[in-house]
Amino acid sequence: MKTILTLSNLTKKFGQLTAVKDLTITINKGNVYGILGPNGSGKSTTLGIVLNVINKTSGNFEWFEGSITGSDALKKVGALIESPNFYQYMTAEQNLKLVCRIKNISFKKIDEKLDIVGLLDRKNDKFRTYSLGMKQRLAIASALLNDPELLILDEPTNGLDPQGIHEIRKLIKKIATDGITILLASHLLDEVEKVCSHVIVLRKGEKLYSGSVDEMINSNSFFEVKSNQKEELLSYLKSNPAIKNVKIEGDLITAFLLEAIDASDFNKELVNQNIILSHLVKRKESLEEKFLQITNNNN
Known part of the structure; x- marks a missing residue:
């Protein structure tokens, strides 16, 4: 089984606070991983480190078994780690074209990704007319533009109404069936149980459990x-x-x-x-x- 990401004794300290402590996990291709823990458990910090947004204090992480590193590795990763950040006055298509220019990606991918997230018929509507759930789905479409091997999502249903939550969870399952590995951070037990094949339980930056959801509950x-x-x-x-x-x-x-x-x-x-x-x-x-x-x- 191909290994996409390996964390070895990863630690991050902010002054006296240890946000991530000696974390060792392996992300294998073809699975949906849920990093589960309450707010402050180190989920977002861990994702920030592997995406080179936050500098680690100690330990290591390795992409694709060390075959590629740095920015080259991140070209194979799609991520949504904060609220959607698009221009309100631009259409969905215009916003995604801007992302394509920044990432040097062909515009040909836009309709394909909008279709995956169920927004192809709304591509000419301005972003400000979208519901919160639609805005989140557009952000996922943006993260998929580079055909990533790994999709990272940080609290993807946060702030959504029940219908929006249902749509995002259904979309995550759909993306997973296409063979994309997903790493999902959430504090919602129900979310992880419904969409994830594997779970990593964190508390105060420490790993308490790592394994398949079925093994955990069965x-x-x-x-x-x-x-x-x-x-x-x-x-x-x-x-x-x-x-x-x-x-x-x-x-x-x-x-x-x-x-x-x-x-x-x-x-x-x-x-x-x-x-x-x-x-x-x-x-x-x-x-x-x-x-x-x-x-x-x-x-």
Whole structure:
């Protein structure tokens, strides 16, 4: 698998503040990566470093396995790391022509990219007439003009209404199916779960987790159970070595698993213990639940 970007022990300090701390990650071709973390976790700083907008303090990063460096490498990268910055009085086509001149790109790419983002029929409309979602889609079209191998997006749905958010997420999936690798920074768990294949969890500049979204949320399932024999049930669950921990919310008990257990086998074992369940549901953890576990375990 081709490696597009490698970060090795990357660190950035702003005075006494360490924004990125000893960060090591690998971005492989063909995946959609979500850098997930709250505001101040180092997401934007990390993107700024690899785009040569921010100078690193220590560590290294390497593009395309070291085959090309510097500005040559960035010619294969498209990025949207701030709010769209276009001229209000110019049309979408005119704005993109200006970008093409700056980047030395053929105008022939404009209609193709406007079509991808669903704005081809609005290319002659002035930018000021666009909704926020349309402005963001035009910015993505601009980032695609150079046919990048990697598209970097920093909080692409920030400030959008539900319809705009839906359009951008749908567009990201569409772009990914065309074979473009995407690196997406977001503080929205729902966004990462819906559009990303891989996730990197950051907090205060440190990596807490890196891997596929499926591995993160499928690693452990959980049972939701109820019984009139609540105390006996709790005693059994807490003594079972296959159960990691137990959460109680009223009559509902949630048992998080350390290893896979079949629901019918689980119920049969409880019957053998003379514990009868009135409710049994097996579920997979959501990304939100897994994220909270990871961050709480690293307090």
